[in-house]
Amino acid sequence: MSTIVRVPLDKNTKIALLRRVPLFADCSRSELVEVAICADERDVPDGHELTREGERGREFFVLVEGTATVQRGGAKVADLGPGDWFGEIALLTYKRRSATVTATSPIRMLAITDRDFRRVVETTPRVALRVLASVARRLERDARS
Numbered sequence: 001m002s003t004i005v006r007v008p009l010d011k012n013t014k015i016a017l018l019r020r021v022p023l024f025a026d027c028s029r030s031e032l033v034e035v036a037i038c039a040d041e042r043d044v045p046d047g048h049e050l051t052r053e054g055e056r057g058r059e060f061f062v063l064v065e066g067t068a069t070v071q072r073g074g075a076k077v078a079d080l081g082p083g084d085w086f087g088e089i090a091l092l093t094y095k096r097r098s099a100t101v102t103a104t105s106p107i108r109m110l111a112i113t114d115r116d117f118r119r120v121v122e123t124t125p126r127v128a129l130r131v132l133a134s135v136a137r138r139l140e141r142d143a144r145s
Helices: 011-019 029-038 088-093 114-123 125-144
Strands: 005-007 040-044 049-051 059-065 068-072 075-080 100-103 107-113
Touching: 011 029, 011 107, 029 107, 029 114, 029 125, 059 088, 059 114, 088 114, 088 125, 107 114, 114 125
Parallel strands: none
Antiparallel strands: 005 040, 040 107, 049 100, 059 107, 068 075, 068 100
């Protein structure tokens, strides 16, 4: 059985990690502080299922290091790497997870609970716009598939 390790980081270290992620790259320090306060860092082993299609979404994830694969209906639809994020669709729509995401290498990631994610999106316009653009691209890609 694989184990998720919670790694306690100080606020400044989290801010430095967040600055490396395209979703947060244009955020001010005060905006990054808001995100850093609610983001938990986790180390996840290769093969660990991060989300499961059809289950309730409870967290938003940002990959800091490592890779993952996205499957829908058992078919691979995308590969993810450092700087990619996922989990926002279920949190924004209050619907079940639309895909299964599985680690394909050891991963270092940031996780934000659904409640904190909504607060960040509501109070940080730059993050909200990037998340919405990401959702639009994914929906467009899905419509072509």
